[in-house]
Amino acid sequence: MARVNDHYLELKSSYLFSDIARRIEAFAAANPGARLIRLGIGDVTRPLPPVVIRALHDAADELGRAETFKGYGPETGYAFLAEQIAAHDYAARGIKMAPDEIFISDGAKSDSANIQEIFAPDCVVALTDPVYPVYVDSNVMAGRAGKANQTGRYDRLVYLPCTEANGFNPALPDRPVDLIYLCYPNNPTGAVMSRERLTEWVEYARRHQAVILYDAAYEAYVRDPEVPRSVFEIEGAREVAIEFKSFSKTAGFTGTRCAFAVVPKELKGRSAAGDSVSIHSLWFRRQSTKFNGVPYVIQKAAAAVYTPDGQKQVRESIDFYMDNARIIKDGLTSIGLTVYGGENAPYLWAKTPGGLDSWQFFDKLLNEAHVVGTPGAGFGPSGEGYLRLTAFGHRPDTVEAIERIKTRLKL
Numbered sequence: 001m002a003r004v005n006d007h008y009l010e011l012k013s014s015y016l017f018s019d020i021a022r023r024i025e026a027f028a029a030a031n032p033g034a035r036l037i038r039l040g041i042g043d044v045t046r047p048l049p050p051v052v053i054r055a056l057h058d059a060a061d062e063l064g065r066a067e068t069f070k071g072y073g074p075e076t077g078y079a080f081l082a083e084q085i086a087a088h089d090y091a092a093r094g095i096k097m098a099p100d101e102i103f104i105s106d107g108a109k110s111d112s113a114n115i116q117e118i119f120a121p122d123c124v125v126a127l128t129d130p131v132y133p134v135y136v137d138s139n140v141m142a143g144r145a146g147k148a149n150q151t152g153r154y155d156r157l158v159y160l161p162c163t164e165a166n167g168f169n170p171a172l173p174d175r176p177v178d179l180i181y182l183c184y185p186n187n188p189t190g191a192v193m194s195r196e197r198l199t200e201w202v203e204y205a206r207r208h209q210a211v212i213l214y215d216a217a218y219e220a221y222v223r224d225p226e227v228p229r230s231v232f233e234i235e236g237a238r239e240v241a242i243e244f245k246s247f248s249k250t251a252g253f254t255g256t257r258c259a260f261a262v263v264p265k266e267l268k269g270r271s272a273a274g275d276s277v278s279i280h281s282l283w284f285r286r287q288s289t290k291f292n293g294v295p296y297v298i299q300k301a302a303a304a305v306y307t308p309d310g311q312k313q314v315r316e317s318i319d320f321y322m323d324n325a326r327i328i329k330d331g332l333t334s335i336g337l338t339v340y341g342g343e344n345a346p347y348l349w350a351k352t353p354g355g356l357d358s359w360q361f362f363d364k365l366l367n368e369a370h371v372v373g374t375p376g377a378g379f380g381p382s383g384e385g386y387l388r389l390t391a392f393g394h395r396p397d398t399v400e401a402i403e404r405i406k407t408r409l410k411l
């Protein structure tokens with residue numbers, strides 16, 4: 001019998017969103033008449049922008065003609081897309097980024113899960129608590145996290161609590177760490193990190209020769225011009241950071257799948273022998289071995305996002321979701337709940353009322369209002385006492401969810 005990877009046995013029994021899906025299924029089976037409104041998983045609801053649909057059709061037609069047919073593409077993505085990303089996401093904001101430092105992929109989820117593979121098993125990993133569960137689980141699978149204790153924390157991970165008291169911005173680690181996962185605008189708390197604070201993190205990483213794994217999947221939701229939208233806006237970050245970005249939450253690609261990781265050539269790690277090693281080369285090697293690239297039609301669709309019409313249509317969607325965020329925040333605040341986030345991020349982080357824990361409030365919302373949220377405790381122990389709602393719903397659903405919460409919730 002083949003031995004399994006024992007590290008998988010250290011994982012919590014299931015992925016958070018699968019767990020929630022099962023509870024919802026059970027509720028729906030027991031309450032067939034109830035119309036559920038789902039503001040739980042951060043999945044978009046608006047259709048793809050018209051320029052993206054046009055590009056998909058055109059690219060599909062190209063594949064149907066012998067003279068424009070494409071087989072395998074470059075593993076790290078087509079230059080036509082990487083060049084647009086370098087120009088719009090970086091050069092336009094005064095950041096130097098070469099197209100070949102951009103690795104096109106099928107998702108920030110897979111990139112942020114896979115990146116740990118190129119680092120040593122004994123690297124010390126620091127991550128925020130609460131946190132996007134993928135960062136934790138991918139390190140558990142790799143054997144880098146150790147054993148979970150009763151509070152659900154793994155003994156080899158360094159947790160950086162993000163609480164109301166610190167404005168959901170963690171303190172610097174109190175011991176040396178090698179890899180630091182940061183996600184801002186934050187999933188799940190909806191908090192942002194100031195330029196000053198991010199500068200402190202970059203300086204910390206430089207001092208300790210650590211690598212920051214910066215998940216900027218929600219940067220398009222930043223409205224405050226003072227808030228950084230990329231870690232590379234910070235001087236010195238090219239030597240210490242990798243950034244993940246995605247078309248999912250920006251242009252509605254959660255089902256279409258296109259994202260990218262940015263790995264500057266200056267970023268170095270070290271081998272067991274103490275030699276300096278290019279992280280860019282290792283990631284290139286990893287991707288070219290295990291990944292065959294994002295489909296041509298999808299990359300063409302992503303490139304269309306950077307046309308003037310594409311930019312306008314994407315902006316409209318983001319504004320739409322941010323109006324949802326305002327509706328949710330105003331509604332919940334009006335019934336006396338304390339709500340964070342939702343101003344530079346599509347997530348709202350509501351404090352549970354009346355001493356309820358996260359899962360109790362999740363159940364209450366489900367049973368009394370037939371609204372689905374995500375229990376904060378599912379993102380880590382410091383998420384206890386919170387519930388996350390997303391602004392990605394349909395407008396009528398969002399309005400109705402808030403109306404139901406206001407009128408049906410027995411607080």
Ligand code: MLT
Pocket residue numbers: 040041042043109187
């Ligand atoms: C979430 O709800 O946290 C998101 O759907 C995460 C993701 O993009 O995978």
